[in-house]
Amino acid sequence: MLNSLVEKRRQMVLVPNSIHSKTADDEIASRTLYVDQNRLKLIDCILFSILIILPECDDVCLYENRNSILRRWWWKRYDDIIDIGAFNKWFRLGKFFENYDINEDEFNNSISKLQ
Secondary structure: OHHHHHHHHHHHHOOOHHHOOHHHHHHHHHHHHHHHOOOEEEEEOOOOEEEEEOOOOOOOOOHHHHOOOOOOOHHHOHHHEEEEEEOOEEHHHHHHOOOOOOOHHHHHHHHHHHO
């Protein structure tokens, strides 16, 4: 997962900031923030992997983190799934990076000026 994140970040470095896609920038920024806060959990299921965001870091000494009864059950964590990966490909990250070098705002502004 971290290798894919680094690879996408390298792709963004090669493109000028003025034409970055807002969705790709936001996705990279949010995943980097979650990695820095130690809130990402990678679950390896042999054929595929699931990336889940935790409400807070496991290292935080909150009663909810320490007491297993108060934790949310695994079937209630559907909204916390960030991405699903298989065969070294992350699907949501790939979707956000399809047009990472196209700034939609720049296109909309130039089209409105032409009309």
